[in-house]
Amino acid sequence: MQKPINNNYPINDLLKQRWSPRAFSEKPVEKEKLQSILEAARWAPSAYNEQPWRFIVGIKGEKTWDMILETLLEWNRQWAGKAPVLILNLGKKTHEYKGRKNVTFKYDTGQAVAMMVTEVVNQGLVGHQMSGFDAEKATGLFEIPGDYQAISVTAIGYYGDADTLPEDMKKSEMEERKRKPLKETVFTGKFGESSDLF
């Protein structure tokens, strides 16, 4: 199942086809695909090329996967438990060399994960990021040092069958995708003044 957006202006196919479904197939993801997905994240830009992102990869059948699943909020666990790959996304809060606070570590980590989910589409897979997980629990389970922060979890796999979802999830899986109009988010002159580009 594809769920392309109703975009007002043309954009590339990878971003047009990306979405965050919940109906995952249990079919395993090939190692080569996972390598490409993580390589895509690797080449993301970051302030001073710090690359503050780190990833803990869990593959179904291995203990790491069970541990990541355990950190998810109950509601997410319902659907994400089918996904063959769960990745815990972390960011480093301090700069490598000077140890100072890195104010863009979440921003930069977001970029790396965005590039990862773009490559996910290129590999014929789907990905769904969650902020609904217990970061403290993850920190304990994976012995995450104090200068790193668990930010989100991504479920990755092949698309499955929406009919297997609970009713409320199936409904949102089928709904049209929605975003704010660009006039509400793009300004010129000062904050809140709509740009005349649209």
Next chain:
Amino acid sequence: MQKPINNNYPINDLLKQRWSPRAFSEKPVEKEKLQSILEAARWAPSAYNEQPWRFIVGIKGEKTWDMILETLLEWNRQWAGKAPVLILNLGKKTHEYKGRKNVTFKYDTGQAVAMMVTEVVNQGLVGHQMSGFDAEKATGLFEIPGDYQAISVTAIGYYGDADTLPEDMKKSEMEERKRKPLKETVFTGKFGESSDLF
């Protein structure tokens, strides 16, 4: 000039070709291209579909562009002053409905800008993000409300001529692109334990 990466595993062309150069051409960017670039950001994923990102777009010749340039640190101003488009990237620190702190607003805004710079490549343009700008000054100049935060500035345009850059910038423009090996950033089992995927 293209500067594709030396990737170890295959990734899609848009991400392979993306880079952050400093030699911008002064050739203006067509309105249609800007529309597509901002549309790409629009469809980024975000926690609870909050879409916390906002963009203030400056086009060379207009006052907004001058104001964004004024917020840049001197070193960035040297090269970014040629770019025909400067975009100030902001994030909303609170949730829309409940007003609670949004802990992923920078992460989500990073994703939207990552998707923007991916579409930049698709449009035959280059983009370079900077954290080196004065966020406080930007807040004053653009009357940014307290629940929003200026995070970064992106320069967008056509690629120019590296020979016009100052010597130090030209050197870094020509250098091979570098990233940490995946063994240093991708773990399994616990934090710091290299994944055997690589």
